[in-house]
Amino acid sequence: MSLAAVPKIRRMPDLGQVSLVDEVGVIERVARFQTRSIKNESKTEALKMILSMIDLTTLEGQDTPGKVRQLCQKAIHLHDAMPGLPHVAAVCVYPTMVSVAKKALGENKINVASVATAFPSGMAPRQIKLEETRIAVEDGADEIDMVISRGAFLQGEYSFVFDEIAAIKEACGKAHLKVILETGELGTLDRVRRASVLAMHAGADFIKTSTGKIQPAATLPVTLVMLQAIRDFYYETGRMVGMKPAGGISSAKVAVHYLVMLRETLGNAWMTPVWYRFGASSLANDVLMQLRKQATGVYQSLEYFSKD
Amino acid sequence: MAGSGTRVPVIKTYKIYIDGKFPRTESGRSIALEDSDNAVIANVCRGSRKDFRNAVVAARKAFDPWSDTSAYLRGQILYRIAEMLEGRREQFVAELTLQGVSRRMAKKEVDASIDRLIYYAGWSDKYQQIFSAVNPVSSSHFNFSVLEPTGVVSILAPNESSLLGLVSNVAPVIVGGNTCVVLASEKSPLCAVSFAEVLHASDVPGGVVNILTGYREELTGQFASHMDVNAIVYCDGGSDVAKSVQEKAAENIKRVISRVDEDWSVDAAQSPYLIKQTQETKTTWHPIGS
Numbered sequence: 366m367s368l369a370a371v372p373k374i375r376r377m378p379d380l381g382q383v384s385l386v387d388e389v390g391v392i393e394r395v396a397r398f399q400t401r402s403i404k405n406e407s408k409t410e411a412l413k414m415i416l417s418m419i420d421l422t423t424l425e426g427q428d429t430p431g432k433v434r435q436l437c438q439k440a441i442h443l444h445d446a447m448p449g450l451p452h453v454a455a456v457c458v459y460p461t462m463v464s465v466a467k468k469a470l471g472e473n474k475i476n477v478a479s480v481a482t483a484f485p486s487g488m489a490p491r492q493i494k495l496e497e498t499r500i501a502v503e504d505g506a507d508e509i510d511m512v513i514s515r516g517a518f519l520q521g522e523y524s525f526v527f528d529e530i531a532a533i534k535e536a537c538g539k540a541h542l543k544v545i546l547e548t549g550e551l552g553t554l555d556r557v558r559r560a561s562v563l564a565m566h567a568g569a570d571f572i573k574t575s576t577g578k579i580q581p582a583a584t585l586p587v588t589l590v591m592l593q594a595i596r597d598f599y600y601e602t603g604r605m606v607g608m609k610p611a612g613g614i615s616s617a618k619v620a621v622h623y624l625v626m627l628r629e630t631l632g633n634a635w636m637t638p639v640w641y642r643f644g645a646s647s648l649a650n651d652v653l654m655q656l657r658k659q660a661t662g663v664y665q666s667l668e669y670f671s672k673d
Numbered sequence: 674m675a676g677s678g679t680r681v682p683v684i685k686t687y688k689i690y691i692d693g694k695f696p697r698t699e700s701g702r703s704i705a706l707e708d709s710d711n712a713v714i715a716n717v718c719r720g721s722r723k724d725f726r727n728a729v730v731a732a733r734k735a736f737d738p739w740s741d742t743s744a745y746l747r748g749q750i751l752y753r754i755a756e757m758l759e760g761r762r763e764q765f766v767a768e769l770t771l772q773g774v775s776r777r778m779a780k781k782e783v784d785a786s787i788d789r790l791i792y793y794a795g796w797s798d799k800y801q802q803i804f805s806a807v808n809p810v811s812s813s814h815f816n817f818s819v820l821e822p823t824g825v826v827s828i829l830a831p832n833e834s835s836l837l838g839l840v841s842n843v844a845p846v847i848v849g850g851n852t853c854v855v856l857a858s859e860k861s862p863l864c865a866v867s868f869a870e871v872l873h874a875s876d877v878p879g880g881v882v883n884i885l886t887g888y889r890e891e892l893t894g895q896f897a898s899h900m901d902v903n904a905i906v907y908c909d910g911g912s913d914v915a916k917s918v919q920e921k922a923a924e925n926i927k928r929v930i931s932r933v934d935e936d937w938s939v940d941a942a943q944s945p946y947l948i949k950q951t952q953e954t955k956t957t958w959h960p961i962g963s
Contacts, residue, residue, distance in 0.1 A: 663924060664726050666901030 377527050378566040386554040386590055395585040398626045405659075408621070412656045415620045415648070416443060417451035418638045420478055420609065421673060422646050423458060424485075424577065430465045433458055437469035439673045444653045447660070453649065454638040455508060459484070460501040467505035478508035478543070482533060485547070485576035487512040491529060498536040508541040509533070510644075512576060513560065515550045523563060530567035543571035543609055543642075548587045549579040557587055561594035571607035577644065582612025585622060592630040605634070611644025617655040620648060649673055687717040687862070689724060689886060690869035692731035693879020699723050704886070706772075706863070714771055717862050720887035722895045725854060728883035729901050732825045732852040735880030740822045740850035748797030751848055754875040755790035758783070761871060765836060765864055772835070772861040785938060786840040792943050793844040800849070800945045808956070815959040820952040822850035823928060824903035827896040829889065831908035834937045835861035839868060841937045842906055845947035847881055851904075854883045856896060862886040897921035904928035904951050908935065 403411055421440045423432060433456075440453045455476035456466050466477045479501040483489035489497075498509055511533050517525045534542050544564040548557050564572050572591055575582035588610045595606045608627070614620055620643060627641055635641055650673055654665035688695040700721035705713045718724075739747075758765070762783050769779035801820055808816040826846045831838030835858035846853050857865030869884045885892070893914065897905055898921040905927050907918055915931060922929045930950050935942055 662898075663921075664722075664729065664895070664899040664901065666899075666925065669900060669925075 375527075375531050375566060375568055377524055378562055380523055380559050380563065383559050383562050386558050388554050388586075391554060391586045391589055395589055395626070398585065398629065399622050401622075401625045403621050403625065409656065409659050411621050411624055412617060412652050412659070413451055414624065414636065415617065415643065415652050416656075417454060418642050419453040419649050419652075420455045420457040420611070420642050420644045421453045421649060422456075422577070422611070422644055424480060428459060428462060430462065433462045433465045434469045436673065437466055437475075439649070439671055440470065440475050441473050442671070443649060444657075444670060447653075447656065450653075450656070454642055457510065457644060460497055460504070460506070463501050463504040463506045476507040477505060478510055479504075479506035480510045480512075480545075480576075481506075482511040484510070484512055484545075485578040487514050488516075491532065494529070495532060495536045498533050502536070502538055502540045506540055508543060508571075509537050510543040510545055510573060512545045512547060513564065515547055518551070518556075518560060518563075523559075526560075527563055527567045530564055530569060534568035541570040542568065543573045543607070544569040545573045545576055545611075546591075547576055547579055548574050548584075548591075549581045554586065554590045557590050558594050561591050562598065565594070565598045565604075565606050569606060571609050571642070573609040573611055573642075573644065575610075575612040575644075577612030580613075583610035583614055583644075585626060588623065589626055589630065592627065595635075596631055605640060607640040607642065608635070609642040609644055611642075614643055614645050615647045615651060617648070617652040620652065646673060685715070687715055687866040687886065689718045689720055690866070690873070690882070690884040691724065691728045691880075692734075692883065693873065695869070695873075698887075699727070704888075708771070709773055715863060717866065717886045720856075720885035720892065722892065724885055724887075725892060725895050725899070728854040728885060729825060729827075729899055731880035731883055732854050733901055735878055736822075736824055736852045739847075739852055739878060739881050742850075744798040744801065744850075747848055747850065748794045750876050751790055751794035751797060751844060754871060754877065755787045755794065757871045757875045758787050758790065758868075761867070762787075764867060768863045768867060769836065769861075772863060774861075782834065782837045782938070786837045789837065789840050789943055790844055793848045793948070796945050796948060797848045800948045803945060804949055804952070804954075810958075813961055815961050816956065817959070818954050818956040820849070820949065821955050823951050823953050824851060825901060826851045826853045826904045826906060826951050827899065827902045828853050828855045829893060829896055829905070829907040829909065830855050830857055830865065831932075831935070831937065832858045832860050832889075834858075836864040836868065838908060838935075838937045839865055841942055841947075842908065842932065843882055846906070846951050847877075849948045849952050851951050852881045852883075854885065854896070854902075856889070856892055857884055857886045859887070859889050893918065894921060897927070898924060900925045902927060904930060906930045906932060906951075908932045 440456050455478045457478040460479050463479045481498045481501050482494040546560045650670045657665045698718040698720050702719035703716045704719045706715045708714050765783045766779045805819045810816040828842050897918040
């Protein structure tokens with residue numbers, strides 16, 4: 366039995382050892398990613414890859430089964446006028462909509478992701494968060510997107526947050542766990558880095574920037590810091606962790622910048638929907654419009670694409 | 674003053690106008706504009722298709738709020754443009770003469786441009802009554818037709834008559850609630866950029882009028898083919914241009930409006946029918962008791 370196969374006891378990392386983030390360096394590095402010229406075939410391939418990485422999301426209080434079914438149809442039939450397009454990675458909904466989404470997606474190989482743990486604030490007692498997670502998984506969620514307790518984290522109660530993530534991970538069973546740091550509420554890149562390390566050590570399969578309910582949501586600098594944390598965690602433990610920037614990424618152009626950053630920080634191994642996702646609602650149509658533009662040479666209109 | 678020598682004049686940078694801002698072209702290119710003696714009089718942006726794309730996004734975003742404003746308010750805003758233009762008459766006359774128009778003709782053109790704005794400002798809350806109708810039908814319906822703006826209009830402004838021609842084409846489009854992207858005269862683009870500054874100071878919301886400078890050759894195809902543009906107005910070119918524009922516009926059945934060889938200086942060049950050309954007729958069948 367190899368070492369990696371032995372179930373590890375999760376240990377709280379010493380956050381005092383987490384290296385500090387050079388904010389100016391991060392911003393300069395991020396500016397570089399935006400100067401890369403991705404054109405023609407490379408652009409087409411990048412756009413298709415982005416589509417395959419999208420978690421098509423609806424997280425509104427006004428969501429109805431009808432709305433979720435519509436979203437699932439969009440996930441299956443992105444734009445049938447263009448054959449050969451990949452499908453999105455997952456549909457992301459509230460726990461009450463998991464069974465609806467699961468049924469609507471049927472045999473299609475599109476995952477159902479459910480937010481849980483009193484999304485988006487995370488302000489609920491632990492047993493309720495655990496119960497919510499279990500119900501979502503029982504209803505068929507393949508992935509759980511949890512939020513961390515930012516209040517506790519900011520107070521320095523790191524072991525509380527660590528234990529919580531570890532407990533949710535256990536409740537997930539076979540479902541993958543994405544841990545939302547809500548970086549817009551963490552304030553500094555140093556805290557983003559620390560929260561990333563904490564989440565990964567506690568068992569996160571993915572770390573995710575934001576709920577999309579707080580501004581700023583995903584930004585390139587925040588995502589770079591998280592990618593670097595993933596890289597260092599991989600060197601340290603040999604375990605790959607996925608990354609999901611979410612919220613505010615609505616243009617294909619920006620999404621390509623994110624891909625460039627991924628490629629130049631973590632390399633090819635992460636460039637798959639297994640290890641990288643975009644949490645977005647309006648990104649898919651913009652990517653489709655760009656793909657159509659690549660194919661026809663003509664700038665497109667949203668009028669000709671189904672609503673998402 | 675520090676030095677005692679002659680003052681170095683500050684030369685104006687002519688930039689493009691997109692979404693209520695004055696960016697440089699994203700392509701970083703420029704055109705050196707020369708007078709008849711081949712002396713450089715100004716540098717203007719050589720707009721690219723991406724500038725056009727950005728302008729259409731801005732125009733689309735501005736369309737809903739602009740078409741929702743009351744006709745009365747749109748009229749006031751057009752009147753305001755005329756007021757601001759009036760205050761800057763000398764600048765426009767100077768720019769026109771710099772580009773080879775005689776001073777007498779330049780004055781005439783600026784005055785006519787101001788008057789044309791007033792003309793369309795006046796029509797803002799009147800064209801709807803003229804063109805709407807209650808239609809007699811044989812069933813139990815109250816049947817009526819009203820005009821609605823078509824959407825985003827791309828305008829290839831006339832090469833000659835660089836100010837009056839531009840104003841004469843933009844005014845009827847925006848007074849009807851449309852938004853537009855304009856390609857300025859290739860030969861004499863300076864007044865178009867200064868006119869953008871006038872628009873900017875006239876309560877016209879950002880994105881309602883977007884003005885690019887650049888080459889016809891490069892941009893006409895994009896103006897005609899963009900799927901998010903609902904109508905195209907063109908004012909120059911022979912049958913080859915007309916054919917190319919019409920073919921490209923057919924892709925999303927744009928309205929194609931040809932105003933080739935129009936003399937913009939005469940009163941006959943202004944008409945409520947120009948407003949109607951970028952309007953759609955909506956007919957409603959409203960059931961009523963017999």
